[in-house]
Amino acid sequence: KAYFDDDANLDELKNKTVAVIGYGNQGRSQALNMRDSGVNVIVGNIEDGASWTQGKKDGFDVYSISEASKRADILFLLIPDEIMPSVYEEDIAPYIEDGNVINFASGYNVHFGFIELPETVDIVLIAPRMIGKGVRDRFVSGEGFPSLVAVHQDSTGKAKTIMLALAKAIGTTKIGAFESSFEEEAVVDLFGEQVMGGFKLYNLRMAYELLVEEYGFSPEAVLLELYLSGEGIETLRNAQEVGIWGQLRYHSTTSQYGHQTRGKYAASDASRALLRSIVENIKSGEFSKEWKTEQLTGYPVFNRLWKDNLKHPFIKSEQDLLKILNANKRKG
Ligand code: NDP
Structure with a gap:
């Protein structure tokens, strides 16, 4: 099954703060796209890393990863998969609140058990089938890009609705967000x-x-x-x-x-x-x-x-x- 713009409602993201953790290939493009879609986006990055400076230059409020995690309702974990488990453990997990939404761009860490999340959060996947640069370029050109999407855990009853709104905000429902699973x-x-x-x-x-x-x-x-x-x-x-x-x-x-x-x-x-x-x-x-x-x-x-x-x-x-x-x- 594929989802398109008409299946998603950006209003679901009103009054929510989305923290993009990691302002790299995917992080920068997805943050810029969401901001252009009217979403309230902040950035979390290792302090004074190269991407920290880039995020500031692009006009975002950039915080340490723990501070951004504290402030967010929705978290996009967009740092390299190999380091994600330890960063999650140390800088994110302590600040996760019930009802938060955690979004991944890859099913790897959740499916293979390297990250275990609490039962009180929504866990979703929006995995672009596109390199970071293309995610931004094709948003700007209006072309869009495909992705695989999934809900792994729905604790609030709204996980899918929010996931689709986020997919729309990054620009993937323009061409097709295809239902999948973390394993797949x-x-x-x-x-x-x-x-x-x-x-x-x-x-x-x-x-x-x-x-x-x-x-x-x-x-x-x-x-x-x-x-x-x-x-x-x-x-x-x-x-x-x-x-x-x-x-x-x-x-x-x-x-x-x-x-x-x-x-x-x-x-x-x-x-x-x-x-x-x-x-x-x-x-x-x-x-x-x-x-x-x-x-x-x-x-x-x-x-x-x-x-x-x-x-x-x-x-x-x-x-x-x-x-x-x-x-x-x-x-x-
Ligand atoms: P990047 O390699 O571009 O991530 C770089 C970001 O991670 C930068 O913000 C960097 O900070 C930060 N970072 C690096 N080392 C650390 C560390 N030790 N602690 C904290 N932050 C660190 O990642 P991608 O965008 O390539 O991948 C992100 C996610 O997206 C992954 O789950 C990946 O599987 C998925 N994905 C990637 C695709 C791609 O095309 N690249 C396609 C589809 C999904 P700084 O620069 O300041 O050091």
């Missing part, structure tokens, strides 16, 4: 990152190893074909208009044939089983537990992967080609 948002988001994002990184690199290192084709030809030409972006943009299969019609018939015959190999029983194991690993909480351990032990795997991956010859070829492409882009 968290699991699907991680799946997208790991499979659609992560597999792509290693697939591209494997293609480079094969075509450049094994078969001797030039890195330029290979990298332009794989992604650096920007053709992929155009294809995706087109897919947004006409669908992923529909955009295929804009390719040559040779390409259409190749896509559909060879592409099928990626959907083998073995890859389906692999994807299933990834969903299971996420759903069972194994992934989030592993990531928590990683954080608590000082990011050993994370740092090693970054170091090793940047050493790969693929990176040097890519950066060399980017230099050429960007130099000519600047010349116009």
Whole structure:
């Protein structure tokens, strides 16, 4: 089910103070959008952090996180997911009052149990499917952006009404706020990152190893074909208009044939089983537990992967080609 502007009423937010905790990617955009929608918004940030200054510059009343939490009826928790549990515990939880509304932009911490909230508050989710910059730009342009929304706990009986009003205020009901759940948002988001994002990184690199290192084709030809030409972006943009299969019609018939015959190999029983194991690993909480351990032990795997991956010859070829492409882009 999707909700649109007509399903929401901004009057529900009258006489309420919304504290945006964290004035970063999402925080700044959502705060500006809500203020433009007539909502009374204050900002909570670590004192004298870079975003503190930005919030003041943008004309908000900026407070420490604990002070903003005290003053608010509705809290938007928009700081990085990894630090949210400890900040919540220390600076937010002591000031939460019965009947407050706590809004998340990601289901991660609530679903995987890293943050436990009292039973006396409303817990809602408005998760934009859009980077922070797009949340603001598309509000200003009037385009809107989609998001997933959910009510996790309704203690006041008004959680959904308030959630929809907030969704309208940040500009997402313009195009569609889609009913979801904290679990669905968290699991699907991680799946997208790991499979659609992560597999792509290693697939591209494997293609480079094969075509450049094994078969001797030039890195330029290979990298332009794989992604650096920007053709992929155009294809995706087109897919947004006409669908992923529909955009295929804009390719040559040779390409259409190749896509559909060879592409099928990626959907083998073995890859389906692999994807299933990834969903299971996420759903069972194994992934989030592993990531928590990683954080608590000082990011050993994370740092090693970054170091090793940047050493790969693929990176040097890519950066060399980017230099050429960007130099000519600047010349116009
Ligand atoms: P950011 O990384 O942009 O958050 C930065 C904010 O967090 C700044 O205000 C920063 O303060 C503050 N901050 C950093 N470290 C600390 C700390 N130790 N204690 C207190 N505050 C701190 O976050 P995002 O906007 O990317 O993400 C916010 C939420 O939105 C997350 O739940 C995320 O999953 C979700 N989300 C993000 C999307 C995105 O596109 N980024 C898309 C959809 C959902 P300062 O700068 O002053 O140091």
